[in-house]
Every structure is written in structure tokens, then in C-alpha cells.
Amino acid sequence: MKLVINGDDLGYTMGNTNGIFQAYEEGILRSTTALTNSKYFEQAMKTAQEEHPGLGVGVHMTLTLGRPLTDCPSLTNPETGEFYPGRKTVWEKDPDYDEIYNEWKAQIERYIAVAGHLPTHLDSHHSVHDATPQAKEVAFRLAEEYGLQLRRYGSFEFVSGFYGPLATKETMIRLLEENKDKDIEIMCHPGWCDLELYRMSSYAADRVKELDVLCDPDVIRYVKENNIELCHY
Numbered sequence: 080m081k082l083v084i085n086g087d088d089l090g091y092t093m094g095n096t097n098g099i100f101q102a103y104e105e106g107i108l109r110s111t112t113a114l115t116n117s118k119y120f121e122q123a124m125k126t127a128q129e130e131h132p133g134l135g136v137g138v139h140m141t142l143t144l145g146r147p148l149t150d151c152p153s154l155t156n157p158e159t160g161e162f163y164p165g166r167k168t169v170w171e172k173d174p175d176y177d178e179i180y181n182e183w184k185a186q187i188e189r190y191i192a193v194a195g196h197l198p199t200h201l202d203s204h205h206s207v208h209d210a211t212p213q214a215k216e217v218a219f220r221l222a223e224e225y226g227l228q229l230r231r232y233g234s235f236e237f238v239s240g241f242y243g244p245l246a247t248k249e250t251m252i253r254l255l256e257e258n259k260d261k262d263i264e265i266m267c268h269p270g271w272c273d274l275e276l277y278r279m280s281s282y283a284a285d286r287v288k289e290l291d292v293l294c295d296p297d298v299i300r301y302v303k304e305n306n307i308e309l310c311h312y
Contacts, residue, residue: 081308082255083235083264084293085110087139088204089127090117091280094273098290100126102269103134106293107302110264110311112139112202115189116148124193135311137227138190140183140218141204142169148185151178166205176213183221200312202230202266228312235264235312242268246288248295259305269293 086099089111096119102108111127113120113136127134142154146161153175156163163169190198201222202208208218209231222229231237238254246267254265270276270286277283292298302309 080255080259080305081235081262081310082107082302083110083311084108084309085112085137085202085230085264085266085311086269087112087202087266088268088270089113089136089139090115090120090123091144091270092273092275093119093122095270095276095286096123096126098270098286100131100134101271102267102290102293103131106269106290106295107299107309108267108269108293109133109309110135110137110199112137112200113190113198114139114141114144114204115186115193116141116145120189121193124190128194135199136190136194137198137200137202137312138187139202139204140186140208142174142179142182142207143205147182148189149178149182151175151182153178154182166207166210169207170211176217179214180217180220183217187221187225197225198227200228200230200233201225230264230266233312235262238263238265241265241289241292243282243285246285246292248292248298251292251295251298252301255301255305255307259307267293 084107086108090113099111143162209215267289268286269290272283272287
């Protein structure tokens with residue numbers, strides 16, 4: 080069994096980012112995806128490459144957090160210049176899918192410019208990459224262009240259920256037990272809850288709980304005893 084534990088939101092805040100690094104160093108996480116439009120992205124990548132070279136880093140494509148890298152008026156609030164927050168608003172604004180393609184491509188290209196190589200894979204913040212049939216088509220187009228795997232459509236079966244009240248060690252072990260004959264990805268959001276994250280995200284303190292689970296001795300022991308291969312894309 081191969082297991083991808085992917086920590087979403089690298090670069091969101093430095094506290095959140097350092098929590099992801101801790102989950103890699105002390106826990107079962109081996110994969111993460113970066114918000115390349117974040118002001119902390121370059122710093123996060125520098126630390127990842129210099130101090131955590133075995134950590135796989137992909138691109139966490141976004142339409143719902145921060146400022147875009149391109150001119151995309153159909154995707155942004157004209158008063159702030161930022162993406163519309165929340166999971167649903169952008170889809171209610173009649174988005175231009177050419178703008179989505181250009182923006183996601185710019186986010187991937189920024190990763191390549193900073194890292195010096197391709198990302199490991201693609202996924203998205205708030206699962207926008209397949210929120211509509213047209214968005215899914217754009218995401219598939221980019222995945223094919225860059226030769227990258229896309230969350231939920233690649234070689235690892237996506238397993239949900241580790242989030243919020245369900246982000247416990249009992250849930251993690253149950254998910255692994257139920258899928259022990261498969262190669263799977265489990266999405267997670269570990270992090271340290273710094274003040275910036277607390278102010279920006281409704282999912283803040285829960286990230287520390289997730290970090291605790293990923294570094295839990297019982298979880299680590301289960302992985303070792305069942306010969307589960309921790310990996311990234």
C-alpha cells in the first residue's frame with residue numbers, strides 16, 4: 080500500500096507552513112501543495128528545498144484566496160482586487176473560463192520559476208478544480224500540458240473523511256484499515272495556528288489537531304507495522 084498524506088495550503092501563513100514541515104519531519108506527511116499567489120510562497124519553497132528535500136510539493140490552484148497573478152476581472156472583487164472568498168461565490172459571478180485557465184497556468188508557472196522544476200502534482204483550494212464541468216476541463220487541460228497528475232483523477236484513490244470533528248487518530252487508522260489494499264491520498268490541513276491564520280481562516284485551531292494526529296505515535300506505529308509506504312506524487 081502506498082499512502083500520500085497531502086498537507087494543503089503551504090504558504091498560507093508561516094505558522095501554517097511550519098506546521099506542515101513538522102508533520103513531515105515528525106509524522107506521516109510526505110506531500111504538500113503550495114498557494115503560489117501567497118506572499119509567503121517563496122520563503123516556504125526555500126525552506127522546503129533546503130531543509131526538507133524529501134517533501135513533495137505540488138500546486139494548490141486557487142480562485143478563492145488572496146490576489147490573482149493575472150488580470151482576471153470576472154474572478155475578482157473590483158473593490159479589493161482579490162478573489163471572492165468562499166467556496167461558492169466565484170461560480171455565482173459567471174466566471175470567464177479563459178481567465179481561469181490563464182490564472183491557474185500563471186500559478187503553475189510561478190511555481191516553476193521559483194522552484195526551478197515542475198511541481199509534483201495539481202490540486203486546488205476549496206476543490207475548485209472540478210467544482211464545475213468547465214473548471215474540470217480546464218484543470219485536465221493544464222494537467223495534460225504539464226504532464227502532471229490531478230487530485231481525484233490520478234494514480235492514488237482520493238479518500239475523504241479526515242476533516243473537522245473527524246480529524247482524529249481513530250479516523251485515520253480506520254481509513255487506512257479500510258483501504259489497506261489500495262494506493263490512496265488523504266487530504267489534510269496540518270499547521271500551527273498563528274494569529275494571521277486565526278484571523279484569516281475559519282479552519283484554524285483544528286489544524287493543530289490534525290498536526291497532532293499526523294504525529295501521533297499510535298498512527299506512526301500502525302503505518303510501520305502494516306508496511307505502508309509513505310510517499311508523494
